[in-house]
Amino acid sequence: xxxxxxxxxxxxxxxxxxxxxxxxxxxxxxxxxxxxxxxxxxxxxxxxxxxxxxxxxxxxxxxxxxxxxxxxxxxxxxxxxxxxxxxxxxxxxxxxxxxxxxxxxxxxxxxxxxxxxxxxxxxxxxxxxxxxxxxxxxxxxxxxxxxxxxxxxxxxxxxxxxxxxxxxxxxxxxxxxxxxxxxxxxxxxxxxxxxxxxxxxxxxxxxxxxxxxxxxxxxxxxxxxxxxxxxxxxxxxxxxxxxx
Amino acid sequence: xxxxxxxxxxxxxxxxxxxxxxxxxxxxxxxxxxxxxxxxxxxxxxxxxxxxxxxxxxxxxxxxxxxxxxxxxxxxxxxxxxxxxxxxxxxxxxxxxxxxxxxxxxxxxxxxxxxxxxxxxxx
Numbered sequence: 001x002x003x004x005x006x007x008x009x010x011x012x013x014x015x016x017x018x019x020x021x022x023x024x025x026x027x028x029x030x031x032x033x034x035x036x037x038x039x040x041x042x043x044x045x046x047x048x049x050x051x052x053x054x055x056x057x058x059x060x061x062x063x064x065x066x067x068x069x070x071x072x073x074x075x076x077x078x079x080x081x082x083x084x085x086x087x088x089x090x091x092x093x094x095x096x097x098x099x100x101x102x103x104x105x106x107x108x109x110x111x112x113x114x115x116x117x118x119x120x121x122x123x124x125x126x127x128x129x130x131x132x133x134x135x136x137x138x139x140x141x142x143x144x145x146x147x148x149x150x151x152x153x154x155x156x157x158x159x160x161x162x163x164x165x166x167x168x169x170x171x172x173x174x175x176x177x178x179x180x181x182x183x184x185x186x187x188x189x190x191x192x193x194x195x196x197x198x199x200x201x202x203x204x205x206x207x208x209x210x211x212x213x214x215x216x217x218x219x220x221x222x223x224x225x226x227x228x229x230x231x232x233x234x235x236x237x238x239x240x241x242x243x244x
Numbered sequence: 245x246x247x248x249x250x251x252x253x254x255x256x257x258x259x260x261x262x263x264x265x266x267x268x269x270x271x272x273x274x275x276x277x278x279x280x281x282x283x284x285x286x287x288x289x290x291x292x293x294x295x296x297x298x299x300x301x302x303x304x305x306x307x308x309x310x311x312x313x314x315x316x317x318x319x320x321x322x323x324x325x326x327x328x329x330x331x332x333x334x335x336x337x338x339x340x341x342x343x344x345x346x347x348x349x350x351x352x353x354x355x356x357x358x359x360x361x362x363x364x365x366x367x
Contacts, residue, residue, distance in 0.1 A: 031330025
């Protein structure tokens with residue numbers, strides 16, 4: 001027992017109690033604490049009691065709120081006809097399958113690839129150190145238009161052909177070479193495969209993939225005396241495998 | 245366990261109303277204090293009987309729970325200067341609460357009977 005007979009209880013504790021009392025609706029408790037203190041309880045006892053009173057009061061508040069929430073009358077029961085129920089379940093099932101398929105494609109297949117970001121090379125000598133595990137390496141070389149020396153088209157957007165799961169499974173490797181016609185606006189006007197040199201007769205759709213992907217490439221058009229002109233580019237896509 | 249006590253327990257379990265030990269102690273303190281049952285004397289009574297320091301917050305929390313269940317009622321007295329202008333909150337056990345205390349007492353007595361370790365009143 002300390003500070004027996006002290007006129008006022010600790011100010012900070014009293015202030016705290018006054019702040020929380022309206023919220024916790026425990027004014028009689030605050031009065032009890034003051035009365036006990038004046039009756040000879042110590043300041044330590046008072047502070048301890050204030051701390052617990054606030055803590056227990058807050059917990060009680062949450063408990064009451066939770067009970068009120070649980071006591072809310074349940075929503076009116078909605079009875080669904082059988083076809084409607086089946087339809088709803090079908091929609092939910094389709095949604096789940098779609099999300100699952102998308103997630104598998106996005107995350108699982110991406111995780112299977114050891115190199116999710118393939119390396120892209122442009123220009124001569126690009127193949128140096130170009131080995132990569134299970135992903136295609138793209139090179140573009142020999143920019144020319146007939147016999148005329150012009151500033152060749154420069155690729156600005158080169159999507160990489162997809163290394164199909166079937167090709168990965170069969171460990172297909174090799175190269176696909178194509179001539180890409182670039183028009184004066186920089187778009188690809190046409191693609192012609194000139195060489196398909198793959199390790200397996202099961203090409204697993206690689207050439208088709210190369211053809212389709214090359215059609216999506218964008219270039220800064222070739223220029224002759226400062227004017228954009230159509231041009232042809234030879235592109236080579238190499239497919240490597242670690243086990244080679 | 246005697247068969248009769250077993251059925252008493254089963255019967256009691258059917259009833260969703262239970263008293264925690266502190267709730268029972270608080271109700272017994274109210275019964276002992278009769279008309280003077282507000283925070284300070286209740287806490288003092290419990291402290292004297294249990295020889296443990298009591299948190300006034302816990303006392304109020306328990307009594308409010310009992311009030312929600314209808315075993316206790318409370319009313320505010322007049323605010324006084326010595327309490328910083330705050331009123332006392334007097335608690336009283338309802339007839340329903342008294343019945344529950346009696347039932348609990350009977351059940352505990354039955355459970356205590358026939359336990360050799362508890363015979364003779366020694367701790």
